[in-house]
Amino acid sequence: SQQGEEDPQALSIQEGENATMNCSYKTSINNLQWYRQNSGRGLVHLILIRSNEREKHSGRLRVTLDTSKKSSSLLITASRAADTASYFCATDRDDKIIFGKGTRLHILP
Amino acid sequence: KAGVTQTPRYLIKTRGQQVTLSCSPISGHRSVSWYQQTPGQGLQFLFEYFSETQRNKGNFPGRFSGRQFSNSRSEMNVSTLELGDSALYLCASSLAQRGGLNTGELFFGEGSRLTVL
Numbered sequence: 001s002q003q004g005e006e007d008p009q010a011l012s013i014q015e016g017e018n019a020t021m022n023c024s025y026k027t028s029i030n031n032l033q034w035y036r037q038n039s040g041r042g043l044v045h046l047i048l049i050r051s052n053e054r055e056k057h058s059g060r061l062r063v064t065l066d067t068s069k070k071s072s073s074l075l076i077t078a079s080r081a082a083d084t085a086s087y088f089c090a091t092d093r094d095d096k097i098i099f100g101k102g103t104r105l106h107i108l109p
Numbered sequence: 110k111a112g113v114t115q116t117p118r119y120l121i122k123t124r125g126q127q128v129t130l131s132c133s134p135i136s137g138h139r140s141v142s143w144y145q146q147t148p149g150q151g152l153q154f155l156f157e158y159f160s161e162t163q164r165n166k167g168n169f170p171g172r173f174s175g176r177q178f179s180n181s182r183s184e185m186n187v188s189t190l191e192l193g194d195s196a197l198y199l200c201a202s203s204l205a206q207r208g209g210l211n212t213g214e215l216f217f218g219e220g221s222r223l224t225v226l
Binding site: 043044045048094101102 | 152167
């Protein structure tokens, strides 16, 4: 069963705009991670945020975590064509890392 | 440092056959996890191995099995294949942290795409 649910399921934006994806989860967590997957390829780790952190940055990525609402958001600033991919949040539950169904992001030229 | 290597990348089987997929983790990583990815169900956790022991298992039937060798390489096997087993099978390795709890970054291979006819 899924632990995290991403929202929206799909998102299309113009190159240069910012993209925001959200993730909600059900049970308490130790940390939350975001991954990117290009079509048919393996997943690539983007960023990990621990339960005692509220915000984290990595290059053009900004992740926030609100444990009271059991939600996280991933912001990609100044989007590029290469950002076209699916994005997944992942949380730990019962010592397993469980993934949501992902947000498909399409950057329009 | 070489990444996670999965073989074969693509394979086609028929119903009732069995298949074995292989995964070589990043050198020094002792934890290997397997996931099944389908359009309808997304990424589903299959199992995780650490030091040759299955540490966690997802909700899959007994037809799905795996093992890990002393060099941390892992294999998974699916017996009596069904059409619904068609999927991308992803392997991920990681460093075990905090007494063995696997809550850190996963490094994924490119996957083995299985088609069952």
